[in-house]
Amino acid sequence: xxxxxxxxxxxxxxxxxxxxxxxxxxxxxxxxxxxxxxxxxxxxxxxxxxxxxxxxxx
Amino acid sequence: xxxxxxxxxxxxxxxxxxxxxxxxxxxxxxxxxxxxxxxxxxxxxxxxxxxxxxxxxxxxxxxxxxxxxxxxxxxxxxxxxxxxxxxxxxxxxxxxxxxxxxxxxxxxxxxxxxxxxxxxxxxxxxxxxxxxxxxxxxxxxxxxxxxxxxxxxxxxxxxxxxxxxxxxxxxxxxxxxxxxxxxxxxxxxxxxxxxxxxxxxxxxxxxxxxxxxxxxxxxxxxxxxxxxxxxxxxxxxxxxxxxxxxxxxxxxxxxxxxxxxxxxxxxxxxxxxxxxxxxxxxxxxxxxxxxxxxxxxxxxxxxxxxxxxxxxxxxxxxxxxxxxxxxxxxxxxxxxxxxxxxxxxxxxxxxxxxxxxxxxxxxxxxxxxxxxxxxxxxxxxxxxxxxxxxxxxxxxxxxxxxxxxxxxxxxxxxxxxx
Numbered sequence: 001x002x003x004x005x006x007x008x009x010x011x012x013x014x015x016x017x018x019x020x021x022x023x024x025x026x027x028x029x030x031x032x033x034x035x036x037x038x039x040x041x042x043x044x045x046x047x048x049x050x051x052x053x054x055x056x057x058x
Numbered sequence: 059x060x061x062x063x064x065x066x067x068x069x070x071x072x073x074x075x076x077x078x079x080x081x082x083x084x085x086x087x088x089x090x091x092x093x094x095x096x097x098x099x100x101x102x103x104x105x106x107x108x109x110x111x112x113x114x115x116x117x118x119x120x121x122x123x124x125x126x127x128x129x130x131x132x133x134x135x136x137x138x139x140x141x142x143x144x145x146x147x148x149x150x151x152x153x154x155x156x157x158x159x160x161x162x163x164x165x166x167x168x169x170x171x172x173x174x175x176x177x178x179x180x181x182x183x184x185x186x187x188x189x190x191x192x193x194x195x196x197x198x199x200x201x202x203x204x205x206x207x208x209x210x211x212x213x214x215x216x217x218x219x220x221x222x223x224x225x226x227x228x229x230x231x232x233x234x235x236x237x238x239x240x241x242x243x244x245x246x247x248x249x250x251x252x253x254x255x256x257x258x259x260x261x262x263x264x265x266x267x268x269x270x271x272x273x274x275x276x277x278x279x280x281x282x283x284x285x286x287x288x289x290x291x292x293x294x295x296x297x298x299x300x301x302x303x304x305x306x307x308x309x310x311x312x313x314x315x316x317x318x319x320x321x322x323x324x325x326x327x328x329x330x331x332x333x334x335x336x337x338x339x340x341x342x343x344x345x346x347x348x349x350x351x352x353x354x355x356x357x358x359x360x361x362x363x364x365x366x367x368x369x370x371x372x373x374x375x376x377x378x379x380x381x382x383x384x385x386x387x388x389x390x391x392x393x394x395x396x397x398x399x400x401x402x403x404x405x406x407x408x409x410x411x412x413x414x415x416x417x418x419x420x421x422x423x424x425x426x427x428x429x430x431x432x433x434x435x436x437x438x439x440x441x442x443x444x445x446x447x448x449x450x451x452x453x454x455x456x457x458x459x460x461x462x463x464x465x466x467x468x469x470x471x472x473x474x475x476x
Contacts (some may be wrong), residue, residue, distance in 0.1 A: 040161035043154045051151025054144035054190075 011052045015045040070125030071118075079119040092229075094146035145187055149233070152186035153179040173244035177237040184233025191230060303331055319364040326366055330357055348381045348411050349374040352418065355389045356407055363396035366404035373411045380470045383450035384416055390442040391420040391466040399424020399463065415471050423463040429456055443468070 019041055025031040026038070033041070072083035075093060082100055086093035104111030156179050163169060242248040307328040314320045330353075349371040356367040375381070388407070395405045399422035408419040429439060439456065443466065447454040452470030 034165070036161050036165045040158040040165070043161065044158035047151045047154030047156075047158060049151070050147045050154060051186075054147030054149075054151060056144070 008049075008053045008056045012049040015048045019045040069122060071122045073124055079115075080124070081115055081118045081122065084122060084125065092146065094149070097146075145190060148190050149183035149187045149230075153183040156182035171244070174241060177241035177244065180233050180237035180240065184230045184235075184237060187230030187233065299335065303335075304328060322366055323361060323364040326360060327357070346377060347374045348377050348384070348416055349409060351377050351381070351385045352388060352407065352409050355385055356392060359389065359392040359396050363393070363400055365396040365400035367392060367396070367407060368404050369407045369409070371409040371411070375411045375413055375416065375472065378472060380450050380452065380472060381416065383446055384418060384452065384468055384470045387443045387446050387452075387454060387468050388418050388420060390438055390446075391468070394438060395420060395422040395424065395464065398422075398427075402463070413472060415469065418468040419465060420468075421463065421465045426458040426460040426462055426464050428460070429458070 022031065022033065022041055023038070026033045069088045070084045071080035072087050072093075073080040075083040075087070077083075077097070082096040083093045086096040089096070100111060100115065104115070157175065160175055160178060239248065242251070307324055311321050311324050314324075352371060353369050356369045359365070360367045377385075392405060392407070399405070402423040402425075406419075406421045408421075410417045432439065444454045444456070447468060447470060450470060452468065455467040455469075456464070457467070458464040
């Protein structure tokens with residue numbers, strides 16, 4: 001039984017949550033992001049997850 | 059050991075270190091290289107072959123077995139080598155974040171060329187690797203980076219070698235340099251440098267080819283010289299020891315050649331010392347075991363009375379309280395044998411010890427004696443041997459025949475007396 005918070009999972013979940021919300025808003029037409037910005041968002045989410053995951057191994 | 063070796067070299071899917079199915083990680087584990095390299099090559103192949111590489115990945119996904127124990131064994135080996143798997147994630151994360159930033163800038167109109175995307179991404183990844191490596195290098199090797207999560211083994215992760223530091227740092231430098239070259243090439247600024255760089259590379263290669271035989275011979279000569287120096291030191295050490303011990307003893311023996319007992323004592327003392335030095339048992343100075351203590355006592359009695367004492371010990375055990383009582387009784391028996399039977403030849407000592415019990419037999423070929431006829435004021439055998447052994451839970455038996463010799467048997471259980 002492990003206690004405490006897994007920081008990598010927490011940050012990854014938050015990044016994916018933000019990405020999902022933005023994609024949902026874009027899908028509903030609330031936001032008009034375009035392909036370039038969507039790609040940037042996906043890259044940012046992926047980069048954040050990888051960076052935090054890698055730093056957690058130090 | 060054989061299973062671990064076999065497991066470490068078997069091609070499997072390494073799910074624990076894999077991103078998708080562990081195919082690249084498994085191949086990297088099999089080749090003994092960083093998974094990042096295999097992933098980069100796989101992506102390049104997948105793009106260059108128009109998707110055939112991706113199909114090959116799927117085939118390997120299905121064909122390769124998933125590893126568990128083998129992966130654990132390999133993880134242990136790599137951890138011992140100090141290879142961390144977080145490095146490529148930091149580099150890739152920095153690269154993706156840079157890509158994201160560039161795309162946003164491009165969307166905002168702050169842009170001048172698409173050719174800078176790859177150089178910037180590579181430079182960011184290399185800089186992240188270097189930054190992370192500098193942090194790890196600055197940290198003491200045995201310092202824990204963070205409290206280990208429950209259930210996560212971290213003991214071997216702190217082991218780091220200069221080779222892995224160099225590998226990580228070199229990879230980061232290569233990324234940054236590659237990014238700079240890519241940037242220059244994309245902006246047509248590499249044309250003038252290319253010729254000079256090519257000429258320099260050719261010159262360096264030619265120089266290496268010229269000097270290679272000399273350097274190779276120099277290395278071999280240095281190795282041979284080092285081996286010869288070690289051999290010379292060993293010879294000098296041996297000569298010094300022989301001079302200080304054996305030659306000195308031989309000189310003493312020449313001086314007292316008229317006294318056979320003194321000569322025999324000197325010879326046996328030298329023999330013990332030489333055996334101890336040659337075989338490195340340390341038995342003459344370390345009384346940690348029953349056998350060592352018995353040999354020391356025999357040597358002391360031999361030196362004190364000039365009587366040869368042959369010790370044969372079978373088995374051994376740590377010297378506890380009962381063993382000390384046994385040794386004290388044996389010393390008394392040896393002293394008696396040396397005093398009263400020293401002229402009849404060497405005294406034989408046989409010791410048999412195990413974890414449960416110990417037996418010592420001391421036999422001489424002296425005139426023998428009748429224990430009941432020994433005067434009451436002579437307490438050596440009765441008190442120092444028989445009574446001492448009884449007090450410590452052991453037993454002493456004296457067998458003596460007039461004109462034939464005496465045998466004293468000492469027997470005691472381990473840890474009876476405390």
